[in-house]
Amino acid sequence: MTAITAALVKQLRDRSGAGMMDCKKALVETAGDMEAAVDWLRTRGLAAAAKKAGRVAAEGLVATAVSEDGRRGAVVEINAETDFVARNGTFQDFVRHTATLALDSHGDVDALARTTWPGSSGTVQDRLTDLVATIGENLQIRRSHVLGVTQGTVAHYVHTAAAPGMGRIAVIVALESAGDRDVLRDAGRKLAMHIAASRPESVTTEALDPALVERERGVLTEQARESGKPEAIVERMVEGRLRKFFQDVVLMEQVYVIDGESRVAKVMEDLARDLGTAVEVAGFVRYGLGEGIEKKESDFAAEVAAAASGG
Numbered sequence: 554m555t556a557i558t559a560a561l562v563k564q565l566r567d568r569s570g571a572g573m574m575d576c577k578k579a580l581v582e583t584a585g586d587m588e589a590a591v592d593w594l595r596t597r598g599l600a601a602a603a604k605k606a607g608r609v610a611a612e613g614l615v616a617t618a619v620s621e622d623g624r625r626g627a628v629v630e631i632n633a634e635t636d637f638v639a640r641n642g643t644f645q646d647f648v649r650h651t652a653t654l655a656l657d658s659h660g661d662v663d664a665l666a667r668t669t670w671p672g673s674s675g676t677v678q679d680r681l682t683d684l685v686a687t688i689g690e691n692l693q694i695r696r697s698h699v700l701g702v703t704q705g706t707v708a709h710y711v712h713t714a715a716a717p718g719m720g721r722i723a724v725i726v727a728l729e730s731a732g733d734r735d736v737l738r739d740a741g742r743k744l745a746m747h748i749a750a751s752r753p754e755s756v757t758t759e760a761l762d763p764a765l766v767e768r769e770r771g772v773l774t775e776q777a778r779e780s781g782k783p784e785a786i787v788e789r790m791v792e793g794r795l796r797k798f799f800q801d802v803v804l805m806e807q808v809y810v811i812d813g814e815s816r817v818a819k820v821m822e823d824l825a826r827d828l829g830t831a832v833e834v835a836g837f838v839r840y841g842l843g844e845g846i847e848k849k850e851s852d853f854a855a856e857v858a859a860a861a862s863g864g
Contacts, residue, residue, distance in 0.1 A: 555585025565590050611843035612636045613692070614645070616719035617709035618652040623734060626707030626725040627655035629665075629697045630840050634690040644692075645716045647684055651677055651694065652718065660698045698838045700727040705835075706734055708741025712749045721842040724748045727835040732828030740824050740832075743811050748839050753804035756834050761803060769798050804834065 555561070557580045565576040565587060575594060583589035613632040619625065629652045638644050650671060658665040666678040673680070677694070685692050700707050705728045712722035724745040728737050755761040770791060777790040800806045805818040812820075825832040 555580075557581055557585055561585065561587075565594075611846040612639060613842065614639050614648045614715060614719045615711070615721065615723040615840040615842050616648045616652040617711060617723045617725055618649075618656055618718065619707055619709055619725075620656055623706045623738065624703075625656050625699060625701040626709055626727070627652055627658075627660075627697065627699045628709070628723050628725050628838050628840050629655050630695045630723075630842065632691075632693045632695050632843065632846070633688070638688060638690055638692075639715050641688065644684065644688065645719065647680060648719050649716075655697045656699060658697060658699070662694055662697050665697055666694060696840070698725075698840075700725050700836050700838060702727050702729045702835055705730040705732070705832075706737045706741055708738055708745050710742055710745035710749055712746075722749050722840070724837065724839045726837040728832055729835040730825075730828065730830060730832040732825075732830045732832060736824075736828060737832070744817070744820075744834070745837070747807070747810045747817065748804065748837050750810045751804075751807050752839060753807060753837075754802040756804045756836065758799050758803050758806065761799070765802075766795075770795060773798075804837070 557577065561580060562573060562576045565580060566573055576590070579590040579593040580587075583593050611632060612635050613630070615628065615630045618627045629648070631648050631651060633639065633644065651665070654668050654671075654677060655665050658668060666676065666681075668677050669675070670677055670680040681692055681694065707725055707727045709718075709723070709725045711718055711720040711724075714720040726741050726745045726748060728741045728744075730737055754765065773791045773794045774787065777787040777794070780787070780790070782790070800808075805816070805821070807817050809815045809817050809820050815823075821832055821834065
């Protein structure tokens, strides 16, 4: 048996483009035979997956899942290279099952990838690798988050749904309360719809990222000073504009999109009064598909022309 050295693993990685651990496993399984190891990787789709891994994947689907007791909710984003894949039934099935499995992974993407795929001895990552080979695109489990409550419910909402529970914008929101679960579920769904539309940064002003507040304060201060007014007036101007900023980015300060006039804090107060018990928005998560991913701009006509000319 050939010794499995770091140099041999690197050589296989250079040839196949597969990951280091996969290359090492391939060499172990084939007793160090380089050609057999390459074939081992190819038959499992690992070489093909690695070659596609460098391509930008900013399309795909975001999806939600809620536990049977309604007290845990998960949201995941699984990316592909093109929006065509989002309409692929096999891909949708993968996203749906992965969102459900995410309920037990505590938002840890690595743990989710290691989870056993239903009805098989392989993992979620193994199933994803198979899909890469089948679909022919770079596919990635980008992120996941889980919310839970002791009592109450986790509600969810998906906007522009491509299939039940999955689309381009997904929200989960946790309501901690001893109140009627059906009423809470309906109120939570409406609040999730609001969050999808209004994109708040935090539940309360106190929970807002201090760095974000200081950055905004700095910008507002410079703007106010350009007015030439005394510093004391500038300070009052800044505080007034900060209140407007909080109304834009803090959930409880926002105008509720469902009625277009009430503040969300008032809506929650009214809900608590109707239920006869306290209601706390324990947290929310909003995923927008591909947000934060730098997408490569391309000239499709130029690509077609280049392909036709053999370029």
